[in-house]
Amino acid sequence: MAGEEDKNKVMPPIAAGGPRKLDRRDVLKGLSTVPALGLFGYAWQQQRQYDQATLQATAAPAAAGDVQELNIALIGAGAQGQVLTDAMLRIPGLRFRAVCDVWTEYNLRRVVNILRRFKHEPNAYEDYREMLDKEKELDAVVIATPDFWHAPHTVECLKAGKHVYCEKEMSNTLEGARSMVAAARETGKLLQIGHQRRSNPRYLHCYEKLLNEAKLLGRIVTINGQWNRAVAADLGAPDRYAIPEERLKQYGFKNMHQFRNWRWYKGLGGGPIVDLGSHQIDIYTWFLGTNPSAVMASGGLLYYDPATHEWYDTVMVVYDYQTPQGPVKAYYQTQTTNGSQGYFENFMGDQGTLLISESELNYAGKIYRDPNAPAWDEWIQKGYISAPKLQELQSQEEKSGAIADVRESVSPDEHTVPVVLRDPYHQPHLQNFFDAVRGKAKLNCPPEVGYESAVSVLKVNEAIDAKSILAFKPEDFHI
């Protein structure tokens, strides 16, 4: 554990006069000063601004005085609704007016009680239409219901004049997703789709600074990524809190097991490729700046009981992209029987590799320089990336005049992406939404972007069934 403690070291404030100009040898030799260097300059500033902003935003409730208070409601108080609630409770200027969930006996009661502890006084609803009828003061609604409910919930909320934050996947069908885009356009209300990495400060830093400005990877030619999960029991529910069958049917579920495990059922969810893959495939497209041109995929139900698991528990996908720099092949896998290596995205260019994940613990942002790539000193000095973690002293050749110092193999330079998230994972994306509602920001994931992502991801299940390469036309992504 001792090694992990280093991660938590607080970097000293920037020295008076700003960072000194360094040459490459200084960087290589200055081992004792290396840990502090990476955060000088830009990234340190960005981190500080971000920390200060969130500190102010999440500090004592008194600090909330000067933000416009928004009346909000939550539809869907399950596991994801509770994650979003925890994050929203840390955002000032939000007033929970209503919570809606069909599991009134359990989730609804729990979330309402948590909110009451926070001195919110939300009304509890089973039926979202009744909620929209009665709660006229709502500014925005956050939707975290099963995928097949996203379109009806979102469209009705937008038509009732509310801004909407809707979890991904935007919808389990493209028709549903299209109706959401149309409703947002008709009503002029904001719709943010919950691809929360698009507001994550580390992903934004990688996209804006490392890829677009510094172009550290050179030309990206391949990508791989995955989300692997260990075997888990199906979700259940305490017997005494079971939902009466009649109510389950009313809301589109055959029984309690299907209600709890809707992600595995056709017509309700999209299986692991949609639940997990959607987040990361969205990043492939975002970072490449273009939508895929084709997809091939193999998948199947290899392990779980087909009676209760209609979607594929194992999926392997290859996307083709045609970028202005040239073609790209992007691999993605998700399987649910072994959690080896967890989740990450790995972008491989001819000059470097970026290994990143949303997790703050594993793959929290490493970038490796190809030995043939131009030096990255400039970007180290700017603080875009940390100084390299040195494998061994590399100046032997220069001292001795030899061509090569023969020794054990040298690994490529490993640099850290020096931007970390201090808040719950979904908080920046929610904050971006509420800032946009207040007219102070632009949505990071408007419905058109969510739709493009849904087109790419929903096609995977189609490609598995077709057992052939499916092409995308550019117009597939536009409405």
Place this chain on the structure above:
Amino acid sequence: MATIFEVHTAHPDAQYAAQAAQAVFDLVDRLERELSRFLTNSDVARINGLAAGASTRVTPTTLECLVIARHLYDLTGGAFDVSIGTGLPLLELDPDGLVVRAREGGVRIDLGGIGKGYAVDLAAELLEEWDLGASLVHGGFSSVLVLEPPPALEGWALTLSDPAAPARLLARLSARQAALSASGLRKGDHIRDPRTGEAVRGRRAAWTLVPRPETAKADRAPREGPRMAAAAVADALTTAFMLLGLEEIESICAASPGLEAWVLPEAGADGSADLMHFAAPVEP
């Protein structure tokens, strides 16, 4: 929490029991995200980064865990200290606003000495929600909580053994509705006294048994407080009992009916050490 959590339970439907256990493990994962000091966006990491006068919002569970930790700090005169001498009283806890404010900078907390027990307490409440009243749940074998025993048994069979010689059985217990926590030193381990910074001597292991309060039968919403934090309390007291004087342990036990403690001193010159037991005198 880098350890093993286990659920033992009795129910006619094995799948129902497995689903309940899965719900427990999901709960533990969530607590880990809030309480781990190694995760930069956990509540604890944010608290550890607070400058003087700064504050941060935390989840209800984090705040509750801190409140329990603070009570135990006071009860043990600082022998149980999640801030390890960096100034726990400098953190102001506001349970209504769920805000933690640092009066001074530099306070660093590590909930390792209470987090497992706290997670086990919440797990037990979850199992009760699932009507799995005959259950045992533990975190890393050191924080054990037993509910009702399996049918036809009077209690869950538990043992205490010597950490330096695990084959040496020191005591057998039969327990129900209680938390039993252990703290011990294997060869080469050491514990530092947060009050003095000195390494602790003279103690090889300690155990604490804390009875679980009667289940509140009132119309309690799913998993809302107040927690019956027997295992969190047992965890904290066990850590404290590794360093407190025997008289102090005796007086804490005497003042707390139902609380029991066992202490294994460092071996004497002849290599032997006898288990000492502390409990409140039984009322006539």
